[in-house]
Amino acid sequence: MDATLASLPSDANHRVAERAFTEAGWSRCGAGDWAIALRSPDGSAAVRISPFDPTGPYTAALYREAAHTRQVPHLFAHRRLDGGGDLQIMEWLDAVDEPTAAAFHRALAAREPFVADLVDVVRRIHALARRELAWCGPLDTNPSNVMRGADGRLVVADLFYADGPDLYATAASAPDTVVARIPEAERRFMTEIPLAASGPWDTASRAAMRAGLAAADARYRRMPNAGSPRLN
Template sequence: MLPTLAPDATADDARAALEAAGWREIGTGDWAWVLASPDGTLAARVTPFDPAFRLFADACLAGPPNPFLVRVDDVVPLRHRGYVVVMERLHPADEARARDLVASLGITSASDPTSPAGASAELADHPDVVDLRRRMEDLLADGARRYRLWGGADIRPGNILQTADGELRLTDPVFVHGPTVFESIRDGRADLLADFSRADLEDFLRIPAFVPGPDTDALRRALDGLVLSDAQRTTS
């Protein structure tokens, strides 16, 4: 069971509470830490800031179930725009089957333009794949409307996982272009960061990609010196 998390809890607070409740860390990405429930059936994705996955998780909750889409059970808010996504526990997928699903969706991945080819017509025309394709296209359009630094699709075999029973699931299919956020902070490009508040950017520098040390300290100093708009300064 997920422990109670206060709305002002940080991602570090959430991880500590989960670990105290018997959850264990099973993975770390650039944007988030992932912990498995004590019984191994659920996963908790903890992040201080990741607007793209939040859009995806909210879309999963809002839409009907799809057998090729990860099941999201809840999104628990943390401080500022941090959150915990509670979802089904997944595992590495069979590579050939994962490549077939990616090819069948037919959405070019901005993170890897060399998308797998050779989709089976049967899978590409499957009603659940057609539904998933439409929902991903809607999600991509929504992200592009919201964020100047929207990265686009990240639909690749590595983001196809599977359940313990071997059922394929798409997860983490979209992204905000983190390297450009980093470069904009470093180079003082406040104009490119207008979609984010100072609190957002401070929390961005707390994602796992930024390890403690001189380089991250320098980025924090650069952020302190960044001249942001009134809206960015006051939005949390």
């Protein structure tokens, strides 16, 4: 995996990344609303590749800073991709039954002693994400986010997410608001997320959103304060 990651050019986007890992023998094993996943040839790791994921760096920070709890996935590598995408390589995880997942989420919400250290890291990084990101959502309590490592331990993944319904509704109805808050370089591929769970998303709607954002970007570049920091 190190060689494949090192082979990516500095301006690699999600399409380039997927092609590189596929050519290295990784196989697609799933897709969600924000990302696809590929499994390594030996089955021990997975790579999550997203065209657009503002919360990716915060998720990676959680995996690193809460590693001592052994209640988050082992993160092998994290890299931002051109246009606002995100790539994470982590240990392979298996699904657990819904009651087990729900119980783990309840323990997190109640800050039970066996997850207290994890909760403290989660709350600190989530608070930072809420301060720094426009459209950062609440913690995700989807049962599918609780999984089991090969060693049998329970872990929680993908707790942070962008508020997609609000963000994409705003992009469609008020693109200037999105342009004012998220630089174009960080949302270039926002219409290319898979939406495997919430879709389908028709081609015409995607094209209309891209056109609306492009027009708003052109208007923004003509503004006197175009180089100023973005609003959150």
